[in-house]
Amino acid sequence: MHAGKLTEVGRRLLAVSVGLAFSVTMSTGGTVHAAEVSARPTAEFLSSIGIVSTFDDRGQPYAKTLEMLKYGGFRWLRGGIEGVSEIGPLTIETFLSLHREAGVKISWGLGSGSGDLEGLIATGRILAEAGALLAFEGNNEPNNWPVVYKGKKGGGRGSWLPVAELQADLYRAVKQDPLLAAYPVWSISEPGAQTDNVGLQFLQIPHGAGTLMPDGTRFADYANVHNYIYHPNAPDPSDNKTWDAADPGISSPVDGLYGNFGMTWAYKYQGHTEDELATLPRVTTETGVAIKGEVDEALQAAHLVNLYLAQFARGYRYTSVYLLRDRTDEQGNQTYGFFRPDYSPRTAAIHLHNLTSILADDGMKETPDSVDYTLEPQHDTVHDLLLQHSDGTFQLVLWGEALEGQNTTTIKLGRRVATATIYDPTTGKTPVAEEKDVSEITLTLGNHPFVIMFR
Template identity: 55%
Template sequence: MFFSEDKPAPVRSVSAVGTSEFLNSIGVNSAISSRGEKLEKTIEAIRYTGIRWIRSGYEGDATAGDYKTLNRETGVKYSYGLMSGGADIPRLLKGAHMLAEIGALLAFEGNNEPNNWVINYKGQKSGKNESWVGVAKLQNDLYKAVKADPVLKSYPVWNLTEGGAQTDNVGLQYLIIPAGANTVMPAGTQYADYATCHNYFSHPSHPGLYDNQTWNAADPGRLCKVDGLYGNYGRTWRGKFAGYTEDQLISLPKVTTETGVTIQGDFTEEKQARLYLNLYLAQFKRKWSYTSVYLLRDRSDEDGNQSFGFYQKDYTPRKAAVYLHNLTTILADKGMAKKTGSLAYVIANQPETVHDLLLRNSNGKFQLVIWDEKATGTDQVNVTLGKKYSTVKVYDPTLGESAQQTLKNAGSVTLTLSDHPVVIEL
């Protein structure tokens, strides 16, 4: 990385997003204090990584006290859901009231992957290879129950996951079933405020390591190579039922409650760590409001999920935890920027694997995050700023939390990028 005195290229004004808005999108799956996880270690891990929210539900053995302690010690919030096979809406709302009282509730979530779990709701077996009418009724009843509750009605409801697997066209590819959809459930049925996906960036439908891996998984349209938004809300992957148009999918409110990759083959611990950084950035840039990686700590009770985690079973941090700690420390912001404003800059001849996200910290500093998603090799890019800045700092979260370079009176920065982000602060 070095400062270039070349004449600046034509620049454009780019609107910034508050740094805290991005940081708030960073989530993880955790059982908190059950399934082998220990509350005190979860507290340490959340503090260290800077993760802001946890995907959870009533199926675990974590107590109300555990939820409260973790929130008090870290400020973390929770999406709270029915999870795998759950159908007890009153129980879910009871736990949600507890979380709302302490300011820790983020959102509700419907069932986890009904294609893998049979749901028994009001005497009707549903999900997997059965009719999905029961699943649909459960999700609709959850939505109505939340919105009828005077305390909880302001919280968003996230849809169930893998609606693309519905066997009959119950309309789960919509948040609200539109007129003329010809679905089993009637037009006007509302399921959720947000679409929800498990868009794992390495998937049997497109395995291996490739350029723009997390960027592609976050693609809202049919270009997505994995189990993404289009296959669940555009044209369902199982029954090929029509849903939203690609133009509608771009602006559809959406969240990811599971994604990640195990360490194997080309996906080394180092590569996993870099991909997880790219993942959070790509998802946010492509308008996913929240993203949760599976998992915080490797499961000790689930075969096949032994290397997804930021932490090993004994809580040894993987590089993914270290690099995320560095990134959230570099960007650290507990406030909200009063005015995000805009910054003039241009990345000349920007390669298709290079992406940028402009943030503004509540301290007024701009933080321009630029990342490359090349599977192998490097790109050299020049970032031309709209004017010269007295001090420009360049950070690389794979090398540490301190600035790797400080430039004076700089109007441009040249970067050698490969497969992870750098941060330019000015």
């Protein structure tokens, strides 16, 4: 159907066919004056999509892990030396095989409570030689799992000096190794809990910071946070749940970048300024949401898919969600998974599978182009991300984060496009509409994304 000949009846049928999701209109006025937006490589977004998982040592067979990773389109996996041994069931070969068969890269960390720096570097070199290594990661939440390093206990409610010394030595060991020097080092998680001001709220301690570790001490290339979207300060469902959790500044209601690297949440030690936080290299190695209370499977799905988009749009280079599949070897609320204990996909897994399939790109456009467009009106709960596929196709992703109701917005392009193809990942991997010679596209968004492709 040509947009210029779309009748009122046709518009109604089109809207009904996708559950009142969108309509397409054609500009009849003069030139649309839009703002130029630089695209980002589609592959860069896809590579940001990571996951936390259990393995054979916790009762999850390798074959099932591989199957779930492939289905979701996950590009990286949070791993580490915790639980790894030479005799198994979890070995370094487990991670090498997942890389070979699923294409995932591995972030390699000390895990919870380990001070084995030598073991981390040695196994990290094996991953690097196989092309499987993504980055090194410091200790996981030393507030919850203290470490012992060089005979001294650190973290928890005691001094954090051993934690800081271990992280500084980790950074130095990686950067002094010719094979590993080019790989980034991610900080510990939850530095905002440090009891004494050892300086872990900085990537590199600046002059005059007054910390216990010396000025100039380098800890990491990336800040690492666990900004779970539900938090004691934000316990209920609300608009912009994932967008607000990804906020790098003081406005974030959760335990995010500001509370760990701006002003520490436990003892209020000063770290990076808000201006510095806006551009601070950052990753998330844990976030997610459980199905419980007011959060049903449908809302979890909306949150988890939107989460990857919001994190990337707000400056997080990599994001890993907890959890691939519900754990069955421990007590507590085990409904965080993309997959159920029987390995069947939850709605979140299906929708993510559709999104990564729609965007699929194994190449990389090194220098993406720009597009002139504006959203009118601009709603607080409607967000956009412009991507460009390696073949040159633009993929404009718009998603809503309205807890209730819907918002309608019009994408006004600075030019007509020959074909605009629209996808809804909640309905499948095939287009829900295709229009010719358009310069305006109107979408009605609730709490999930649409993808608009054009050249």
